[in-house]
Ligand SMILES: Nc1ncnc2c1ncn2[C@@H]1O[C@H](COP(=O)(O)OP(=O)(O)OP(=O)(O)O)[C@@H](O)[C@H]1O
């Protein structure tokens with residue numbers, strides 16, 4: 001595979017099967033995709049088309065059955081568990097639909113958590129966590145628990161946590177899926193700012209075309225295959241959505 | 245890194261205090277039981293050893309009368325068959341260090357307004373040598389006191405205290421069975437004997453005085469028992485054999501007939517007692533260790549539940565970059581903290597319990613640094629051992645499976 005200096009993600013002939021009681025179920029079939037540094041990409045597709053499966057592989061949370069995945073020109077398939085953990089810690093920031101905060105830890109501690117696994121000393125951890133809190137506009141909630149703040153605020157905390165190790169890539173699986181329209185807009189504004197101002201590459205899964213509209217590029221999945229990959233403007237998203 | 249993981253483990257424990265406390269309780273009880281049982285066991289052992297040390301070394305006691313079974317027989321020492329001349333003859337045997345013919349009895353003694361009833365032993369000065377018994381004050385009586393059967397006495401510590409209180413008994417005259425006796429000295433304290441009697445509750449007088457003036461024996465010149473000290477432990481079997489031969493000869497006992505005396509090796513008896521105490525101590529320790537083991541299994545049990553319950557948390561931690569080692573360390577540290585804190589409390593309770601046992605029952609208890617250190621090492625080991633499996637389980641999970649866990 002060709003090496004691109006600015007390629008963040010290079011995926012080729014990627015297959016993923018889940019092993020179930022009824023035998024192997026193919027979910028991703030011959031997926032090919034490249035993402036360059038600084039891109040803002042939205043992945044859409046009907047429910048069950050394999051978007052989350054794809055994102056989990058991109059986020060090094062799961063491994064593909066076959067095919068190749070290069071992240072920053074490193075072959076992820078050859079990495080050990082510890083090296084994958086290192087990638088999740090420092091190269092990728094993952095944002096989940098369900099936020100996935102630790103319920104018993106304070107907001108501040110939640111944000112500082114990735115730094116623990118990096119070995120950052122405590123004072124530095126708190127300093128960075130509070131910088132991130134300010135960045136996402138939640139400085140006044142630093143010692144609250146996740147269940148004491150709103151869903152939108154929780155997602156901001158999750159984004160702050162994803163950002164705290166200064167990753168160059170943010171992966172977000174339906175980050176606005178649990179939020180109302182107004183809150184979704186705030187979150188998307190935050191992503192746009194991260195992409196435009198800090199140059200962070202963003203790959204985001206969504207069901208809503210007005211969320212996808214924040215991206216520059218659209219990838220459409222259907223039944224485990226990429227059926228569209230191109231600029232957002234010509235995607236005619238609502239139209240395509242209805243045909244698959 | 246480890247400090248941060250320690251913080252994470254601590255926070256997790258604080259999040260479920262009741263459970264942490266209950267898990268710890270198993271450890272507390274286990275360690276407490278071990279400390280207490282070791283203290284009691286070692287106390288018993290120490291007491292036995294002190295008694296043995298107070299007995300004198302390489303000792304035989306020869307009792308009058310037969311103690312062998314068969315037919316109706318008197319118990320040991322019932323019929324006086326041993327004489328002072330027997331004792332003198334034994335003293336001539338090779339490898340015999342000292343011989344003390346003795347006649348015990350009980351008598352009432354009075355000093356001023358105080359009176360006390362106690363054991364009186366009529367014996368020779370070598371009794372003190374044989375029993376390795378020092379005088380705290382005054383002087384022992386001598387051979388000439390034996391020859392002329394003078395009325396002199398040595399008081400055991402308990403007797404001296406009960407008759408004289410704070411007064412100095414040496415040189416004072418007490419009345420035993422209404423006759424005046426001059427107190428020559430006070431014996432040093434010896435404490436309890438192997439069978440639990442107070443050895444200091446004794447008065448020693450010359451054997452001849454006891455025979456002729458105090459107890460008025462029917463057979464003048466006989467004694468109840470003779471204590472014999474061999475020169476060394478190695479010489480004991482030879483001494484035992486030659487004493488038996490000598491006495492049978494002197495008592496004209498035909499071959500095959502039962503002896504009218506019996507020789508007991510007191511040192512062997514003492515060793516048996518020491519072994520018994522040691523076995524008891526070991527058994528107590530073993531029983532207590534079982535509760536420590538149960539406490540350890542309790543930790544494993546709770547940790548396994550905890551790992552299952554916190555699968556999602558593990559998934560989240562892995563998703564943001566924890567590697568297997570980090571997760572392992574966190575759960576292992578939790579187990580170790582629980583067991584070590586449990587151990588600390590257990591040591592406190594064990595030591596406290598030992599002190600209470602000592603107060604309530606008067607038993608000797610010995611808490612050694614060794615037993616505390618040992619409990620600590622065992623507790624930490626139990627924590628690591630029983631924490632390892634659940635921690636492994638947590639660390640071995642795949643991030644995506646852990647995250648998806650409902
Ligand atoms: N752990 C699993 N084991 C077996 N099959 C699975 C597993 N996870 C997902 N699948 C199947 O894989 C397919 C794709 O699932 P995936 O979650 O990737 O879809 P999705 O595109 O994210 O859907 P949605 O839009 O509803 O989130 C589905 O048919 C699903 O049933």
Ligand SMILES: [Mg+2]
Pocket residue numbers: 051052053
């Ligand atoms: Mg999904």
